Amino acid sequence: MGALLGFSRAIDAMNARLGWVADWLVLLSCLISAGNAFSRYAFSISSNAWLEIQWYMFAALVMLGTSYTLKKNEHVRVDIVYANVSTRAQIAIDIFGFILFMLPATVIMAYLSWPVFHNSWAQGEISSNAGGLLRWPVKIFLPVGFALLTLQGLSELIKRIAMLTGHMKADLHYERPLQ
Amino acid sequence: MNFIPLAWMAPLMFGGLVLFMLVGFPVSFSLAAVGLFFGFLAIEHGYFSFAFMQALPERVFGIVSNDTLLAIPFFTLMGAILERCGLAEDLLDGLGQLFGPVRGGLGYAVVVVGAILGAITGTVAASVIAMGLISLPVMMRYGYNMQFATGVIAASGTITQLIPPSLVLIVLADVLGRSVGDMYAGAWGPSMVQILLFCGYVFLVSIFKPQWVPGIPRESRTLHGWPLIKKCLWGIVPSLVLIFLVLGTIFLGLATPTEAGAMGTVGAIGLAVVHHKQFSPTARIAGWIALVVITVIGIVALAAPALYDELRAWLFIAFYAALAVVLAEGIRITELRKLIWQASQNTMRITAMVIFILIGSTIFVLVFRGVDGDPFIEHLLGGLPGGAVGFLIFVNVFVFFLAFFLDFFEIAFIIVPLLAPVAQKLGIDLIWFGVLLCVNMQTSFMHPPFGFALFYLRGIAPKEIKSSEIYWGAIPWVVLQVIMVAIVIAFPQLVTAFLDKGNNVDPDSITIEIPQSDFQNRDGSVELPGTAEGEAQEEEETPPPPDFSTPQK
Numbered sequence: 001m002g003a004l005l006g007f008s009r010a011i012d013a014m015n016a017r018l019g020w021v022a023d024w025l026v027l028l029s030c031l032i033s034a035g036n037a038f039s040r041y042a043f044s045i046s047s048n049a050w051l052e053i054q055w056y057m058f059a060a061l062v063m064l065g066t067s068y069t070l071k072k073n074e075h076v077r078v079d080i081v082y083a084n085v086s087t088r089a090q091i092a093i094d095i096f097g098f099i100l101f102m103l104p105a106t107v108i109m110a111y112l113s114w115p116v117f118h119n120s121w122a123q124g125e126i127s128s129n130a131g132g133l134l135r136w137p138v139k140i141f142l143p144v145g146f147a148l149l150t151l152q153g154l155s156e157l158i159k160r161i162a163m164l165t166g167h168m169k170a171d172l173h174y175e176r177p178l179q
Numbered sequence: 180m181n182f183i184p185l186a187w188m189a190p191l192m193f194g195g196l197v198l199f200m201l202v203g204f205p206v207s208f209s210l211a212a213v214g215l216f217f218g219f220l221a222i223e224h225g226y227f228s229f230a231f232m233q234a235l236p237e238r239v240f241g242i243v244s245n246d247t248l249l250a251i252p253f254f255t256l257m258g259a260i261l262e263r264c265g266l267a268e269d270l271l272d273g274l275g276q277l278f279g280p281v282r283g284g285l286g287y288a289v290v291v292v293g294a295i296l297g298a299i300t301g302t303v304a305a306s307v308i309a310m311g312l313i314s315l316p317v318m319m320r321y322g323y324n325m326q327f328a329t330g331v332i333a334a335s336g337t338i339t340q341l342i343p344p345s346l347v348l349i350v351l352a353d354v355l356g357r358s359v360g361d362m363y364a365g366a367w368g369p370s371m372v373q374i375l376l377f378c379g380y381v382f383l384v385s386i387f388k389p390q391w392v393p394g395i396p397r398e399s400r401t402l403h404g405w406p407l408i409k410k411c412l413w414g415i416v417p418s419l420v421l422i423f424l425v426l427g428t429i430f431l432g433l434a435t436p437t438e439a440g441a442m443g444t445v446g447a448i449g450l451a452v453v454h455h456k457q458f459s460p461t462a463r464i465a466g467w468i469a470l471v472v473i474t475v476i477g478i479v480a481l482a483a484p485a486l487y488d489e490l491r492a493w494l495f496i497a498f499y500a501a502l503a504v505v506l507a508e509g510i511r512i513t514e515l516r517k518l519i520w521q522a523s524q525n526t527m528r529i530t531a532m533v534i535f536i537l538i539g540s541t542i543f544v545l546v547f548r549g550v551d552g553d554p555f556i557e558h559l560l561g562g563l564p565g566g567a568v569g570f571l572i573f574v575n576v577f578v579f580f581l582a583f584f585l586d587f588f589e590i591a592f593i594i595v596p597l598l599a600p601v602a603q604k605l606g607i608d609l610i611w612f613g614v615l616l617c618v619n620m621q622t623s624f625m626h627p628p629f630g631f632a633l634f635y636l637r638g639i640a641p642k643e644i645k646s647s648e649i650y651w652g653a654i655p656w657v658v659l660q661v662i663m664v665a666i667v668i669a670f671p672q673l674v675t676a677f678l679d680k681g682n683n684v685d686p687d688s689i690t691i692e693i694p695q696s697d698f699q700n701r702d703g704s705v706e707l708p709g710t711a712e713g714e715a716q717e718e719e720e721t722p723p724p725p726d727f728s729t730p731q732k
Contacts, residue, residue, distance in 0.1 A: 019527070026252050026523045026530070033253065033441035037434045042495030051246075054437075058252070059243035065531040074528050075205035075535060078584055082203025090203075097204030101212035105542075108215050113236035138244065142236055 001167045008155040012071055015152050019068025022061040029057035048129040056138045063145025067152035073174050082174070090172050091160050098157040106153060110146035117143055185226055188550035192217045196543065196593075206589055207532070210539030218546040227549050238541050242534060246437055247353050250301075252530040253440030254346050257447050258302030259522035264451035266421075267296060267309035269414035275317060276402055277411055279395035283385030285323065286331050286392055289314050290377045293335025294342060294370075299421045299443070301346035303624055307336030307635045315640060321399075324391035325644050326652035327384060333632035333649075334377060334656035337621045340587070342370040344425050344443075347620060349436055350591045351613040355599055359436045360429065361678055365610040368673035369618055373663055380659055417453075421446050445506070451515055452508040459511075465504035472498040533588050540592040553600050560601050567605040568668070571612075574598055575619050575664055582623030586631065590620055611674045615667050622660045625653045 033054045039045050069075060082090060119125075121136040162168035183191065192213060199209040218232050242248065261267075270292045278284035289310055296306045310332050318328040340347050343363035352362040385392050402410055425443040428434040434442065452458060453466055476494050479487045509515045544552075563569040581590060595616065602612045624632040627650035636649055667673060 022527045022531070023520070023523045026256060026527045027519070029249070030253055030256060030441045030444050033249070033438050034445045037428070037438040037442055038495070038499060041433070042499070043492055055244050055246050055249055058249045059240075061252070061527060062243050062531050062534045065527045066535055069528045069531040069535075070205075072528060075207055075532050076586065076589070077203050077205050078200045079203055080584060081201055093203055097202070097208065101199070101204055102208040105208060105211040105215050109211070109236070109239070109542075112233060113239065115233070116236045116240060139240065141243070142240060 001162060001165070004158045005162055005167065008158040011151045011155040015067040015071055015148060015155075018064045018148065019071075022065030022068065025057045025061035025064075029054045029061065032057070048127065048131045049133055052127060052129070052133045056133070059138050059141050063141040064148070066145060067148045070149065070152050070156065073172070077174065079174065087170050087172055088164070090174075091164050091170065094160045094172070095157065095164070098153050098160070102153045103150060103157070106146045106150040110143050110150060113142035113146060183220070183224060185224075185551060186555075188217065188221060188226070189547060189552040189555035192543075192547055192550065192552065193555075207535035207539035210536070210543045210593065214539070214542035214544075214546045217550065218542075221546065221550050231549055235542055235545065238545060239538050242537055242541060245353070246435065247349060247359060248534065248537075250349050250359075250437045250440045251346060251533055252526050253437060253444055254301035254344065254349075255529050256522055256526040257440060257444040258300045258305035259525055260444065260447040260451055260519065261296070261300050262305040262309050263518060264447055265454035266299075266414065266417060266450055267292065267306075268313050269410065269454075270295060270418065271310065271313045271414075273407070273411035273414045275314065276400050276407055279321075279400065280397050282389055282394045283381045283392040284394060285314060285318055285321070286327070286381035286384070287378060289331050290335045290338075290374060290381065293332075293338045294374050295415075295418050295422075297339035297342040297345070297370075298426060299418060300339065300447075301344050301349070301440070303336050303339050303632060304635055306339045307333060307632045308639055310336060311636050311639045315636075315644075319641070319643070321395050322393050324388070325648045327388075327391045328652070329633075329636055329640065329644065329649045330652035330654075330656050331377075331381065333625060333630070333636050333653055334659070336632050336635075337624045338370065338373060338377075340621045340624070341366055341373060341614075341617055343367070344429065344436060344439065345617070347587055347591065347617050348613070350588065351595065351617060354591055354595045355609045355613050357609055357613065361610050362613055363426075363429065363436075364677045365614045365674040366617065367677045369614055369663070369667050372666060372673060373618075376659055376663060377656075380655070417450055421450070445502075448509050448515075448519065449502065449505050451518065452505055452512070455508075455512055455515060457512045457514075458508060462505055462508045465501045469498055469501035469505060472501060536588055537592050540596070543593070544596045547597070552597070556597050557601050557604065560598075561604070567607055570601065570605055571607070571615070571668055574602075575615070575668070578616060578619050579622060579661070579664075582620060583626050585623070587620040587623050590616075590623070608671065608675060610678060611667075611671050614674045615664065618660070618663050618667055621663075622657055625657050625660065627651075627653055 032050060036046065036050050036054070066075075082093060085093075117136060117139040120139045125135040127133050127135060159168060163170040163172075195217070196210065196213045199213055200206055202209075215232075221227055222229055222232065271288060274288040274292060275285055278288045281287070292310060293306055296309065300306070311329075314332060315328060319325070339345060343366055345366065348362045348366055349359050352359045381392070400407070421443060424446045425439045428442065429436055429439045449466075452462070458466075472494060476487075476491075476498065479490065479494070509519060560570055560573065563573050565572070578590060578594065581594065585593075595613075599609065599612070603609060622630075624630050627633060630653065633649050633653055637646055640649065
């Protein structure tokens with residue numbers, strides 16, 4: 001169990017770092033987007049590369065940030081049942097869900113999305129807009145994001161099992177995220 | 180080999196989804212898992228081939244590369260900053276003192292401020308929290324009925340959802356495959372009616388239950404005459420600037436909704452800086468320069484277009500430089516730096532959560548269509564008595580009850596794509612349909628005990644206010660909301676009259692043939708042959724792929 005928990009801590013630390021990157025991407029993409037509008041007002045200059053970079057960042061922030069969001073238990077649930085059962089039952093629901101729902105889904109999605117990146121990379125796919133960007137650097141976030149999510153799912157699974165077997169203090173704090 | 184007939188797949192899928200979501204595992208992963216499970220089941224049964232599943236990642240890529248959805252983080256970020264930048268305080272303090280002596284005056288002030296904040300930002304949390312923090316203590320002090328006070332604050336906060344630039348409308352536009360600009364234009368009428376309806380209710384309360392909404396004694400006003408007017412202006416002028424920056428630029432076609440959200444965020448940061456007590460004198464001068472230059476730009480642009488073309492670059496450079504000095508204060512002042520950073524962190528997690536619901540629902544809806552889910556839903560809903568009106572009433576009752584359990588993002592992403600094809604077949608204008616659903620989904624914020632607005636209010640309300648008071652207080656406003664839904668159903672002109680006539684097709688004249696299964700569009704919405712855009716596309720030799728992300732206005 002100790003080794004597994006160590007593995008889980010390593011994943012948590014890695015995804016927390018990537019979450020930090022995603023936080024920065026929110027701010028940066030926002031400034032770039034405002035900058036695009038500002039430069040159009042002042043100089044009538046508009047660059048496809050800069051227009052594209054903002055959604056590149058969007059893709060990156062979603063795919064990198066989702067694992068950290070999972071770690072913080074902030075993927076929204078329908079909590080009519082969940083909020084009214086014991087902590088043990090909540091842990092059971094989570095273990096059941098990670099094994100049967102989440103992990104198969106993220107593994108399949110990572111597997112299916114690999115060719116999307118690979119084809120783009122092999123063909124050297126470039127945006128059809130004039131001055132557009134190379135596509136594979138954004139497409140790589142699909143397989144990478146789902147793979148990271150799989151790892152985070154494993155980490156959460158390990159932690160839930162540790163909670164159930166008493167190797168870890170049971171702490172399942174769930175609050176519906178603010179909107 | 181066929182253990183499960185095709186006709187059973189769609190109902191089984193839907194039932195499975197309901198069951199799995201009720202268990203309480205995160206919605207996005209439940210959706211994806213149900214979709215993938217049934218997808219492979221369908222391949223096993225030969226209902227579609229594996230190539231079908233390989234289309235999934237392209238769909239996911241379509242979501243994360245969607246410019247319009249980028250508005251979600253920007254508006255969320257803007258709301259998170261506005262919530263604590265002091266604008267709501269100024270507005271409520273000023274307007275509260277102005278209207279206060281009138282019976283029910285604080286109620287009117289809250290409705291009006293809710294509408295103003297709604298026209299600036301796109302998130303409910305920001306409005307409710309800001310107004311609750313400021314107005315609730317004042318209302319308590321002067322003996323307002325607490326059920327009324329909490330109700331009016333929560334309800335006015337949800338106006339944000341309907342009044343452009345609402346996040347819900349952006350999301351619905353995307354799901355329904357319509358332009359955000361049209362969606363915004365269509366929402367104007369209903370949001371004005373809603374404001375009037377709310378004010379009307381406050382008026383009725385002040386007549387029939389005067390003890391609930393006492394006027395504030397004039398002696399307790401701290402400001403009179405010019406200082407009071409100044410206070411009001413200090414709140415209203417920045418609001419107007421922000422409204423122009425966000426809404427004005429969208430409607431003038433200067434910026435996409437996404438860029439407008441980003442500019443609004445910059446504006447909100449600027450406003451937070453200006454309101455902060457550590458705002459340095461140097462930067463204050465820069466702030467005034469920025470204000471003067473932008474006024475000059477406005478005047479020259481209107482009065483002397485030729486001169487404007489020549490001077491434009493220089494004027495804007497001066498403005499941006501001054502703005503940059505002001506914004507730099509946001510980094511210098513520790514408190515603001517923390518506020519901005521915290522807002523980005525929250526925004527990142529909300530965005531990831533929301534987009535993953537969309538990813539999950541896209542997987543679900545794609546497979547659902549593949550196993551003939553659309554005819555199943557049509558069969559269920561198409562045969563309702565009363566044709567289009569019967570359908571609308573049923574859908575609204577359905578969404579109303581669903582809103583007890585689901586948030587608007589979940590409803591918009593899971594339910595709306597299933598309903599839209601049926602609505603279209605019945606000849607219902609999708610903009611009208613979207614605005615109608617938007618009005619309806621406002622109730623999802625107000626339903627006790629899960630409603631978000633109530634939840635926020637509980638979080639910030641003083642301990643003396645009982646939860647039951649907050650819950651009971653919401654009921655009359657939910658009833659008003661239901662009346663609103665009825666009004667919008669009865670008078671579609673409220674929505675359609677504001678739409679650009681060129682794009683507007685009489686809802687009754689459309690006959691649309693929908694392809695049974697449409698796998699082409701990335702976001703699960705069906706293509707729209709037969710509408711104005713559809714015909715225009717057919718005339719071209721190679722029709723461009725539908726791009727829903729560009730605003731038409």
